[in-house]
Amino acid sequence: MFKGVRTVILDYDGTLHDSTKNYIHAFKQAYAYLIDAGYAAPRDWADAAITKWLGYSSKAMWENFMPDLDEEIRSKASKMIGQILLEKAKTGQAILYEGALETLQALKEKGYRLIFLSNCSRAYMEAHKESFGLDRYFDGMYCTEDFGFIPKYEIFDSIRSVFPGGYLIVGDRFQDIEVAEHHPVRTVGCRYGFGFPGELESADVLIDDIRELNDLL
Known part of the structure; x- marks a missing residue:
């Protein structure tokens, strides 16, 4: 199925990076600020109700989560989450899924071009690149x-203009798999990430561990 693939485009959070613990903490801190400022009501959050926003860009997350929130307040809460996540990465508290770097290294040794594509900020991407030495594995790094x-x-068109086809997209959310609705690419859905049941149903293959990717290619 993946014969002819030369460039593998990988999502980050929920695919290589297990951001669950850090994102839940950052989200709750920001929500506490909104409560204290009178913009939100107290609420007990289930983890799944928070992690469902992982995979969204910060802009899309707030537009869906609290669309009527004042833009200035939304920006402050968003920056609060971003800053906490940044500090976690810079202080060695970010966690990759077991076998993530080994899988990247194995694919690189097989001759694949590896591309990082994440709905994140440049500062976040750079912090994780520094923390894990991601530039040793990725030929290109793109943040939305x-x-x-x-x-x-x-x-995707910007990636295609630089890196050779064929292409494979690997990710845990619909934002990754929907690339195939617009371009001739293959897709691998990561069931261990943050997607909901059925969200990855159109993926060509589903995996339960990032290490399975090396067995597919």
């Missing part, structure tokens, strides 16, 4: 902030 947080399928 650099493109005004447009969808990944629109950013």
Whole structure:
């Protein structure tokens, strides 16, 4: 199925990076600020109700989560989450899924071009690149902030103009798999990430561990 693939485009959070613990903490801190400022009501949050926003850009997350929130307040809460996540990465508290780096290394040794594509800020991407030495594995690193947080399928053309086909997209959310609705690419859905049941049903293959990717290619 994946014969002819030369470039593998990988999502980050929920695919390589297990951001569950850090994101839940950051989200709750920001929500506490909104409560204290009188913009939100107290609420007990289930983890799944928070992690469902992982995979969204910050812009899309707030537009869906609290669309009527004042733009200035939304920006402050969003920056609060971003800053906490940044500090976690810079202080060695970010966690990759077991076998993530080994899988990247194995694919690189097989001759694949590896591309990082995440709905994140440049600062977040750079912090994780520094923390894990990601530039040792990735031939190109793209964050949606650099493109005004447009969808990944629109950013794909920028990747295609630089890196050779065929292409494989690997990710845990619909934002990754929907690239195939617009471009001739293969897709691998990561069931261990943050997607909901059925969200990855159109993926060509589903995996339960990032290490399975090395067995497919």
